[in-house]
Amino acid sequence: MAGVCFENVTKRFGNTIAVNNLNLEIPDKEFLVLVGPSGCGKSTVLRLLSGLEDVTEGTIYIGGQPVNNIPPRDRNIAMVFQSYALYPHMSVYDNMAFGLSLRHIPKLEIDQRVKEAARILNIEDLLKRKPRQLSGGQRQRVALGRAIVRQPVAFLLDEPLSNLDAKLRVQTRAELNKLHQRLGTTFIYVTHDQTEAMTMANRIAVLDKGILQQVGTPHDLYDKPDNIFVAGFIGSPAMNFFETVIVRKEDVTYLAAETFQVPVTGSKSSQAANYMGETVTLGIRPEDLYIKEYLPYGIPYNAAVKVKVEVIEMMGNELLLYVVTGRNHFLARVDPRTEVKPGEDIEILFNMNNMYIFDPATGKAIRA
Amino acid sequence: MRKIPLHIIIVIIMLVWMTPAFGLLVSSFRPSTAVAESGWWTAFQTPFQFTLDNYHAVLTQNGMLRSFFNSLIIAVPSTVIPIMIAAFAAFAFAWMKFPGRDIIFMFIVALIVIPIQSTMIPVLRMLADVKLVGTFPGIWLAHTAYGLPFAIFLLRNFFIVLPKDLMESAYLDGASNTRVFFRIVLPLSVPAIASLAIFQFLWVWNDLLVALVYLQDPAKAPMTVTINNLVSSFGTQWQLLTAAAFISMILPLVIFFALQRYFVEGITAGAVKG
Numbered sequence: 001m002a003g004v005c006f007e008n009v010t011k012r013f014g015n016t017i018a019v020n021n022l023n024l025e026i027p028d029k030e031f032l033v034l035v036g037p038s039g040c041g042k043s044t045v046l047r048l049l050s051g052l053e054d055v056t057e058g059t060i061y062i063g064g065q066p067v068n069n070i071p072p073r074d075r076n077i078a079m080v081f082q083s084y085a086l087y088p089h090m091s092v093y094d095n096m097a098f099g100l101s102l103r104h105i106p107k108l109e110i111d112q113r114v115k116e117a118a119r120i121l122n123i124e125d126l127l128k129r130k131p132r133q134l135s136g137g138q139r140q141r142v143a144l145g146r147a148i149v150r151q152p153v154a155f156l157l158d159e160p161l162s163n164l165d166a167k168l169r170v171q172t173r174a175e176l177n178k179l180h181q182r183l184g185t186t187f188i189y190v191t192h193d194q195t196e197a198m199t200m201a202n203r204i205a206v207l208d209k210g211i212l213q214q215v216g217t218p219h220d221l222y223d224k225p226d227n228i229f230v231a232g233f234i235g236s237p238a239m240n241f242f243e244t245v246i247v248r249k250e251d252v253t254y255l256a257a258e259t260f261q262v263p264v265t266g267s268k269s270s271q272a273a274n275y276m277g278e279t280v281t282l283g284i285r286p287e288d289l290y291i292k293e294y295l296p297y298g299i300p301y302n303a304a305v306k307v308k309v310e311v312i313e314m315m316g317n318e319l320l321l322y323v324v325t326g327r328n329h330f331l332a333r334v335d336p337r338t339e340v341k342p343g344e345d346i347e348i349l350f351n352m353n354n355m356y357i358f359d360p361a362t363g364k365a366i367r368a
Numbered sequence: 369m370r371k372i373p374l375h376i377i378i379v380i381i382m383l384v385w386m387t388p389a390f391g392l393l394v395s396s397f398r399p400s401t402a403v404a405e406s407g408w409w410t411a412f413q414t415p416f417q418f419t420l421d422n423y424h425a426v427l428t429q430n431g432m433l434r435s436f437f438n439s440l441i442i443a444v445p446s447t448v449i450p451i452m453i454a455a456f457a458a459f460a461f462a463w464m465k466f467p468g469r470d471i472i473f474m475f476i477v478a479l480i481v482i483p484i485q486s487t488m489i490p491v492l493r494m495l496a497d498v499k500l501v502g503t504f505p506g507i508w509l510a511h512t513a514y515g516l517p518f519a520i521f522l523l524r525n526f527f528i529v530l531p532k533d534l535m536e537s538a539y540l541d542g543a544s545n546t547r548v549f550f551r552i553v554l555p556l557s558v559p560a561i562a563s564l565a566i567f568q569f570l571w572v573w574n575d576l577l578v579a580l581v582y583l584q585d586p587a588k589a590p591m592t593v594t595i596n597n598l599v600s601s602f603g604t605q606w607q608l609l610t611a612a613a614f615i616s617m618i619l620p621l622v623i624f625f626a627l628q629r630y631f632v633e634g635i636t637a638g639a640v641k642g
Binding site for chain 2: 085
């Protein structure tokens with residue numbers, strides 16, 4: 001088993017920089033998720049690691065050894081493709097055994113490994129079938145089985161759940177987590193779905209336009225986003241952003257938006273003072289906005305904003321309120337017992353302990 | 369219900385097209401006197417006068433049986449060799465990266481438009497220089513060269529639409545290009561290769577000009593050359609000519625009906641995708 005390291009890795013396709021000076025270390029046995037919007041370079045990173053693409057600059061290490069000049073078949077990594085890439089003319093057994101037969105592993109051992117992987121994945125009764133006779137979920141398990149039998153130092157998974165329906169996706173997420181714990185191998189998982197990232201990862205690496213934005217635990221990325229991109233990408237529904245100016249009134253620092261102003265509390269106050277009179281971006285998550293009647297005990301608030309309700313979405317366990325004040329449209333997740341109607345004027349409470357301030361020029365979070 | 373008129377029209381057209389060939393077939397089973405005296409449509413009136421003598425005469429007295437085997441000796445290698453070479457070339461053009469790949473492929477495709485007739489004299493000279501004129505290897509080479517551009521074009525266009533993930537998965541599994549070709553690409557390409565085999569086999573089997581120019585040895589003449597000679601020697605003996613023609617059609621018909629599924633797939637599989 002081995003860790004993986006990207007050292008100043010850049011990949012260019014002509015004039016396009018797909019991966020820009022990536023520095024990322026992935027310890028052995030970690031479940032790391034590469035997440036980002038389409039075209040951010042996350043699949044390219046996976047392909048560079050697998051050897052299917054060559055790096056333009058920099059070095060990739062697997063188990064401490066540089067692998068830039070090592071062909072894909074000799075890197076001892078296994079990949080699960082988004083399309084599963086099962087060989088349609090081979091049975092499930094032959095699909096799983098193919099890689100082992102190429103390496104001249106004895107037939108008895110091949111048989112043992114295939115059957116063991118099939119048992120782990122609960123596909124023992126599918127071994128004689130062809131891929132076209134399998135459902136999407138079964139094909140995905142065969143693709144995983146094909147990777148497991150190789151006993152690689154790292155598993156690379158390129159959006160393996162994207163072809164599954166929502167219910168199966170949720171089920172398979174849990175199964176992949178269990179598989180990771182069972183195998184104890186490094187998993188590097190690519191997805192554009194931040195929910196998958198948050199629920200599966202030991203750590204998440206967020207990419208945008210080929211640049212690593214932040215890497216950390218799901219908790220870190222959610223609570224301490226380094227910049228406005230990560231803040232807006234992690235968390236569903238996404239964080240609300242407001243253009244505000246930092247002002248001071250009667251020894252209190254405020255963030256003044258078009259139609260409201262909210263005080264800056266705690267340590268953020270001293271940081272905000274450095275931007276006095278300047279425009280900054282206020283960020284607050286929908287779940288940190290409340291209706292007064294259902295404000296949970298112990299949640300402080302120090303800002304009440306008058307808004308008009310535009311749209312209401314009943315989710316069962318919560319209510320999503322699309323509201324507007326001035327030119328600011330934003331979203332609040334409130335108690336499902338809230339009784340409001342579209343067009344009604346209400347007050348939304350901001351939990352200012354959980355708000356974020358960003359420098360609009362650089363996008364970086366302003367914090368102590 | 370709305371398609372019934374269309375089906376009726378199709379059946380009528382089919383009957384019109386088949387009528388001349390059917391007439392020739394009937395004539396091939398009639399004695400010479402009957403053919404001289406009446407039309408083939410009268411053959412179904414009593415007394416019936418069907419005979420196998422025409423086929424017997426053609427096969428035993430005019431070398432048609434030998435020509436049948438000559439046609440096989442020419443057509444089979446002239447089908448297998450270009451397909452093998454084209455498959456290797458097509459895989460390289462579709463999945464391997466090398467300098468000038470696309471330009472070389474365009475050049476090969478451009479060769480399709482060159483008329484065979486314009487190449488015959490130079491090719492004949494080249495074959496003469498290496499003493500292959502009048503030999504089977506010589507004509508195999510000629511048919512291979514003439515068939516390769518289209519074969520490479522067809523197979524490359526088929527190979528290139530195979531999912532890239534399959535190749536990459538095989539590379540990661542440890543396969544070399546050779547293993548990917550034989551274990552992944554070829555098994556998945558059976559429809560395209562079968563349809564190409566039909567195209568090439570039928571083209572070579574029915575060829576007259578290339579055999580006339582490059583073989584020049586009556587002992588090695590294929591059926592097309594032998595039938596061509598029979599036209600002048602038999603003159604108006606339609607019963608013998610039609611028997612000879614249908615003997616030459618037997619094998620292509622068998623191949624076509626056995627593999628017609630691949631023929632239809634092949635038309636849409638490689639030739640029109642790019």
